[in-house]
Structures are given as C-alpha cells and as structure tokens.
Amino acid sequence: MAGETKLLDFFLDNLRKVFYPEEWIDLDLELSKSQLLAMLIIDRHGELIMSQIADYLNIPLSTTTGLVNRLVKSGYLRRERSESDRRIVAIQLTETGKTLVVNIKETINQYVERIDRLLSDEERETLMHIFVKVIEALNKEKQDYTAEVESNINKIEIE
Amino acid sequence: MAGETKLLDFFLDNLRKVFYPEEWIDLDLELSKSQLLAMLIIDRHGELIMSQIADYLNIPLSTTTGLVNRLVKSGYLRRERSESDRRIVAIQLTETGKTLVVNIKETINQYVERIDRLLSDEERETLMHIFVKVIEALNKEKQDYTAEVESNINKIEIE
DNA sequence: GCTCAATAGTTCGTATGTGGAAGTATTCAT
DNA sequence: ATGAATACTTCCACATACGAACTATTGAGC
Structure with a gap:
C-alpha cells in the first residue's frame, strides 16, 4: 500500500x-x-x-x-x-x-x-509486453463490465 | 522507422x-x-x-x-x-x-x-526502472536546453 | 403505406479551461 | 526616492465539455 x-x-x-x-x-x-x-x-x-x-x-x-x-x-x-x-x-x-x-x-x-x-532491446520488449498486457486487461474489464450491465438491465426488464 | x-x-x-x-x-x-x-x-x-x-x-x-x-x-x-x-x-x-x-x-x-x-515482480521492477530512466533523461534534456538558451543569451549580451 | 422508435447530428445554454495583455500591489536593488 | 522585478488578478476572446432539446433521416413493425 x-x-x-x-x-x-x-x-x-x-x-x-x-x-x-x-x-x-x-x-x-x-x-x-x-x-x-x-x-x-x-x-x-x-x-x-x-x-x-x-x-x-x-x-x-x-x-x-x-x-x-x-x-x-x-x-x-x-x-x-x-x-x-x-x-x-x-x-x-x-x-x-x-x-x-x-x-x-x-x-x-x-x-x-x-x-x-x-532503452535496451530487452527493456523495449518488456515495456511493449507490459503495455499490451495492461491494455488487453483493461479492454477485457470494459467488456465484462458492459456484459454485467446488460445482464442487470435484462433482469430488470424480465422482472 | x-x-x-x-x-x-x-x-x-x-x-x-x-x-x-x-x-x-x-x-x-x-x-x-x-x-x-x-x-x-x-x-x-x-x-x-x-x-x-x-x-x-x-x-x-x-x-x-x-x-x-x-x-x-x-x-x-x-x-x-x-x-x-x-x-x-x-x-x-x-x-x-x-x-x-x-x-x-x-x-x-x-x-x-x-x-x-x-505484473510479475520482474516486470514491475523493469517498468519502474524504465520510467525513472526516461524521466531523468527528459529532465536532463530540459536542463541542457535551458543551459544552452542561457549561454546563447549571455553571448548576445556580451557582443 | 403508415407510424413511430431509433439513429445521426446540430443547436443552445452554461460552466470550465486556455492563454495573452493589461492591470494592481508589493518587494527590493540602486 | 525611484523604478525594475515580482506575484497575482482582471479582462477578453476563444476552445472545450456536456446535457437538453431539437431537426432530419432511416428502418422495424404492423
């Protein structure tokens, strides 16, 4: 922390x-x-x-x-x-x-x-790898969040 | 490129x-x-x-x-x-x-x-290392640039 | 073919941000 | 005592942000 x-x-x-x-x-x-x-x-x-x-x-x-x-x-x-x-x-x-x-x-x-x-070659590669990993994780979270929201909306409408 | x-x-x-x-x-x-x-x-x-x-x-x-x-x-x-x-x-x-x-x-x-x-521990460490390196280089460039500008100003005033 | 919801974009009003010019007030070197 | 330098504010014109209300168009549904 x-x-x-x-x-x-x-x-x-x-x-x-x-x-x-x-x-x-x-x-x-x-x-x-x-x-x-x-x-x-x-x-x-x-x-x-x-x-x-x-x-x-x-x-x-x-x-x-x-x-x-x-x-x-x-x-x-x-x-x-x-x-x-x-x-x-x-x-x-x-x-x-x-x-x-x-x-x-x-x-x-x-x-x-x-x-x-x-940057050294290794640093450059690691940096790009980290960047891609973070971006993909954030994209995935956005999709998960969107799916969750849509699921909640559908639940409300069904009720 | x-x-x-x-x-x-x-x-x-x-x-x-x-x-x-x-x-x-x-x-x-x-x-x-x-x-x-x-x-x-x-x-x-x-x-x-x-x-x-x-x-x-x-x-x-x-x-x-x-x-x-x-x-x-x-x-x-x-x-x-x-x-x-x-x-x-x-x-x-x-x-x-x-x-x-x-x-x-x-x-x-x-x-x-x-x-x-x-991030793995290694990735985290590398990332921080890169970040510090980049920031310090940019700070150094700014100082070099400032020094260069001041040098040019002094040259003008002396002439 | 008609209706109306959905879609695409614009306009309007308000608040905030940007940034230079001009201003006021204060400090400090001479 | 004077005036340059400093710290900040005000003014102004323009840009950005954003929601509400609007116009125009498309297309699903009947």
Whole structure:
C-alpha cells in the first residue's frame, strides 16, 4: 500500500512529463490536444463519421460537432453528407490536413526515437509486453463490465 | 522507422486508455482533470503558492487564478495572503478538501493495484526502472536546453 | 403505406479551461 | 526616492465539455 502511495507521489512529482507531453514534444502548433488527436485518428482510419470520432475521443457528439467544425474552418478537414444515409456525415483530411499530419507524425517519431534510444532491446520488449498486457486487461474489464450491465438491465426488464 | 509508426498506431488505437484514464478510473467526481491534479499536488506539498501551482500544472497564472478560485468557492481550498510578503498567496486544502483527496487517492490506488496485479515482480521492477530512466533523461534534456538558451543569451549580451 | 422508435447530428445554454495583455500591489536593488 | 522585478488578478476572446432539446433521416413493425 505504501508502495502505491510512493508511485502516486512519483507521478505527481513528474506529472508535467506524464500529463503534459508538450513539455518534451515541441509540436509548436496552433492545434489543441483534442484537435491533434482528432487529426491523427482520422488519418489513421482514412475516413470517420462523427459518432466514431466522438467514440474514439470519448467526448459527446455536441463537443465533436464544434471540434470538427473548427478544423473544417481551418481547412484541415472536409465534411461530407453520406448519399446512402443522409443522417451520416463522413469526415476526411484535406490535403492541407494531410501535410500537417505528416509533420506531426515526424515530430512525434523523433521523440519516440529519443526515448527508444534510452532503452535496451530487452527493456523495449518488456515495456511493449507490459503495455499490451495492461491494455488487453483493461479492454477485457470494459467488456465484462458492459456484459454485467446488460445482464442487470435484462433482469430488470424480465422482472 | 516503421516500428515507430506501428507504435503510434497502437497508441491511437488505444488512446482512450492512454489519454482518458476516466475510462478505467471511475472517479465519479464533479472535478475536472486540472482540478484533480491541483488538489493532489497541493496535498502532496501541504501548501503551495499560486506560481508553484501554475508551474507544476504547466498553465499560466491567469488560468491558475480561475482554477483555484473555483476550488475555493467549492470549499476544497483556502487561500491566504502571506504576512511576510503581501504579494504572495498561499493555498492549502480545507478539511473538506482533505477528505476528498483521501477518497481520490483510494480510488487511484485501487486501479494502480489492479494493474500491479497483472505484473510479475520482474516486470514491475523493469517498468519502474524504465520510467525513472526516461524521466531523468527528459529532465536532463530540459536542463541542457535551458543551459544552452542561457549561454546563447549571455553571448548576445556580451557582443 | 403508415407510424413511430431509433439513429445521426446540430443547436443552445452554461460552466470550465486556455492563454495573452493589461492591470494592481508589493518587494527590493540602486 | 525611484523604478525594475515580482506575484497575482482582471479582462477578453476563444476552445472545450456536456446535457437538453431539437431537426432530419432511416428502418422495424404492423
């Protein structure tokens, strides 16, 4: 238990590095973190619809509308109403947006490389292994939680 | 290089876990992330002045003023003008704030324990070792950068 | 073919956060 | 005594967060 408190203290003492990557990622952009992530996630998938962006970024649709509209206004994104389902709006990067994302990824990779250089092959492998293990466990917990919630809902409805 | 791109893709595919801890930390609070961190950092140090809070959280003083004022209004913090230097405002947790922080830390520790349980002793040790190494390297870079900047400034002034 | 629930997204209002500029008050070096 | 430096606050414009209410569209069910 004392070990965990020490871990939290360590985190807090270094929280600028942990929670504020701009401390060591010199992106020097007019984009906020949300905008940055939106651009990267759209680039990752080629094209996303509004609800997918909201889901990935874990923000409400109303916030997504504002975020996307501002990026469209800045010329980085293009919105397009689906022909087959007029409710749906698809979002893509513009050429300007794509150029920006290339620069962003380059900068990020420079810093990832810098960190990577500090690690031995064994450390790197262990780190990735741990990361994957933790992510998978968290994903599994989310699914278990969702299943539990749904089970409870069904029980209520049956009663 | 392709390895780094895969790393970024992995991050983006799991960014909710990485950047949105509320996905797996069920804090269930009316506090925002900034407020949360402010409370924790003040608890960590017992008492901080405004500029220290701004520095720790990497936000401008104007933002800190608003943040602290809202937490004072909510009854979690107390502000106090220094007797020895009337420019300085010291910030402390109230009893209400301390109670809240105890709850917060309990919740955080539960989740840290959950992740900790996934790891072997060796993995845990390696992870901490890597983390310390990375943080120290980043701190060193910041200092080197600062020294370089100061050196350049001095050179200009001498010329 | 009609109805209505469900779905996709937008608008609105409110609160908070961001961050620079301008301001007030205080301290301290000269 | 003066003025630079320091600590913080206020002001302002904009961005983000988020729930409620809304519009438009789709599709299941009859």
